[in-house]
Amino acid sequence: MNDHHTPVLVGAGQVSERLGDPGYRGRSPVELAAAAAALALAGVDPRVVDTIAAVRQFEISTPRAVAPLGRSDNLPRSVARRVGADPARAILDVTGGQSPQRLVTELAASIAAGESRAALVVGAEAISTIAHLMRSPDRPDFTEHAPGGLDDRGYGLDGLVDAELARHGLTSAAAQYALFENARRARLGQTRDEYALGMGALFAPFTRVAAANPHAAAPTERTAEELVTVSERNRVIADPYPRYVVAREKVNQGAAVLLxxxxxxxxxxxxxxxxxxxxxxxxxxxxxxxxxxxxxxxxASALAVTDALAQAGATPSDVAAADLYSCFPVAVTNITDAVPLTCPLTLTGGLPFFGGPGNAYSLHAVAEAVAFCRAHPGDLALVGANGGLLSKYSVGLYATTPAPWTEQPDLQGQVDAWPKVAAATEADGPATIETYTIRYSRDGRRTGIVLARLDDGRRFAATADPALLTTGEPVGARVHATSTATGNTVR
Known part of the structure; x- marks a missing residue:
């Protein structure tokens, strides 16, 4: 197989900083991304890069986000300038954890089509550094201008933000994912304690990988029991999540890959x-x-993995290493419930332990996949990147064995044709709870939130007294819904 347009990944780089570590420099996101890009370009003249694509930083991911220390007005070109590249095309992708793998796929397709010959994907966050420096009287200014064209794709928040959920207090990722988690627990027929230990057992091996990763933000090995035992340091964020099983965003990490x-x-x-x-x-x-x-x-996420395997002519048991997006346990089990992978499920250590650098986490996973494949010629590595509320999923399968570029079939058409549940914004009358969570504030306040179905089949979001959700099995409980000017409630 000698198709000269076939895309290959030829370089990968990662950098990181932890507060208090020797050599800590307090680098900006641009500086971290550029350092990673320099590693990915090692031995390659940067002037060959004709396309550079950047993962969108958290501080520019929503209309209300702010960059308290300033930011580049053209992130990809700021990085390109630092490494000596002057690409014809620069891209700033939409918000979402799917973005790194999706960009790798897009640029690989562009190379296969003869539209590009060398492309660089970069991403970085300095969330921990920025929080640290905001407390300093001598704050740096990370503002910079980078001239040149930019394909800014906007926020792309469809599938990531739901106004009806937000109206009922489901504004944090932990509370939103807890809905899936509690629905899954009820489907499996497990008690709260049984399910908690299952989350811990899933993530305990992740902590071992993170403990051996020099770029991990929390390189501490923990047992399953430690991960889910509630304590002052491991407080509950949203039922059923204590802090240790939730993605860690306060990191300083950068990654890059060269195609x-x-x-x-x-x-x-x-x-x-x-x-x-x-x-x-x-x-x-x-x-x-x-x-x-x-x-x-x-x-849809499981469908994406299954189809990628089919393209490769592989079965789940053929995958030697995987990195499944792990912002919360259900993001992992959502895949493994449907695709029986037999390999370890993280290459980095996972978002709660390696760290979750904003939208850019899976670029580290791709970089680790490149390293794994080089160290294990012929073995297959899988990267699964998740965005939104189990909403957007991007998959890549990698190996050193030559393979032709293949086009994806119309998966989206299949998903769009699936049956849908009708929604009710104003809910009144008898209903049945489908799933729930309790959101815990630092000041001790609790907010109960449910998704439920009216007897006519329409689904709605509502708030509820937390006491209703802490005893017995809330899922399947019969309640009465009442709509108000500020939202729905159930009792």
Whole structure:
């Protein structure tokens, strides 16, 4: 297989800083991304890069987000300028954890089509550094201007923000994902304690990987019991999540990967042993949460993994290493419930332990996949990147074995044709709870929130007395809904 347009990953880099560590420099997101890009470009003239794409930082991910220390007005070109590149095209992608893998897939497709010959994907966050420096009287200014064109794709918040959920207090990712988690617990017929230990057992191996990763933000090995035992340090964020099983956003991390055509890699003398091929890929968006028939699953994500495996002619047991997006336990089990992977499920250590650098986490996963494939020639590595409320999923399958570029079938058409549940913004009358959570504030306040179905089948969000949700099994309980000017309630 010698198609000179075939895309290969030829470089990958990661950098990190932890407050208080020797050599800590307090670098900006641009500086971290540029340092990672320099590693990805090692031995390659940066002037060959014709396309650079950046993952959107948290501080520019929503209309209300702020960059308290300033920011670049053209993130990808700021990075390019620092490493000596002057690409014809610069991209700033939409918000969401799917973005890194989706960009790798998009740029690989562009190379396969002959539209690009060398492309760089970068992403970084300095959330921990920025919080630290905001407390300093001598604050730096990270503002900078980078001239040149920019394909700014906007926030892309469809599937990430739901106004009806927000109206009823479901504004945090932990509270939103807790809905899936509690629905899954009820489907499995487990008690709260049984399910908690299952979350701990899932993530305990992740902590071992993080403990050995020099870039991990929390490199501490913990037992399953430690992860889910509530304490002053491990307080409950939203039922059923204590802090230790929730993605850690206060990190300083950057990553980058370099893609080329086989012809360009050969022309530049990049050793073939460093080439990593894309064996399968998929990108899909699930139905909005209120429309999904089963709130314990995100079936589009599992469909994406299954299809990527089919493209590669592989089975789940053929995957030697995987990194499944792990912002919360259900993001992992949503895949493993449907796809029986037998390999370890993280390459980095996972978002709660390695750290969750904003939208850019899975770029570290891709970088780790490149390293794994080079160290294990012929073995298959899978990266699953999740965005929104189990909403947007991007998958990449990687190996050093040569493979032709393949096009994804119309998965989105399949998902769009699935049955949908009708929603009610004003809910009155008898109803049945489908799932729930209790949101815990630092000051001790609790807010009960449910998703329920009226007897006519319409689904709605509502607030509830937390006492209703702390005893017995709330899922399946019969309640009465009442609509008000500020939202729905159940009793």
């Amino acid at each position: 080329m055509s086989v012809a360009k890699a050969r022309e530049l003398g990049v050793p073939a042993g460093r080439w990593v091929y894309v064996h399968g890929h998929a990108d899909v968006r699930d139905q909005d949460i209120l429309a999904r028939p089963d709130l314990s699953r995100g079936p």
